[in-house]
Amino acid sequence: MHTMVHENIKKFMEGFTYDAHPMGVFISTVGAMSTFYPDGKQIFNAGSRQKQIHRLIAKTPTIAAYAYRHSIGRPYVYPDNDLSFTGNFLNMLFKMTEVKYQPNAALERALDVLFILHADHEQNCSPSSMRAIG
Secondary structure, eight states, X not given: OOOOOOHHHHHHHHTSOXXXXXXXXXXXXXXXXXXXOGXXXXXXXXXXXXXXXXXHHHHHHHHHHXXXXXXXXXXXXXXXXXXXXXXXXXXXHHOOSOSSOOOOHHHHHHHHHHHXXXXXXXXXXXXXXXXXXX
């Protein structure tokens, strides 16, 4: 539901040169996103905070994927909410001309595990892996 970004956010991102670092584009866009949701200023309202958290979690992969695609000269791909979180992210990264993108199941599962590892351990994967098997 919250995966779509406002069309003006797309225009904002298109304002960056193709060789701008994708992380700089990403950080700037996440910062600018607050101007599109003025209800986010209600920091003492628990419902408003929860809505902003949902927006941020849902829109982050959309912004990250577009920052990557912009850096390689490819057009924006709209989110497909029929796919899983990870499948949708892969769709936005790699979809070309196909009508319906079907992510590679092994790649989708591997990326899912990587996302879980990051979320569960709150640190990068290398130290987590070394602590688990080292």
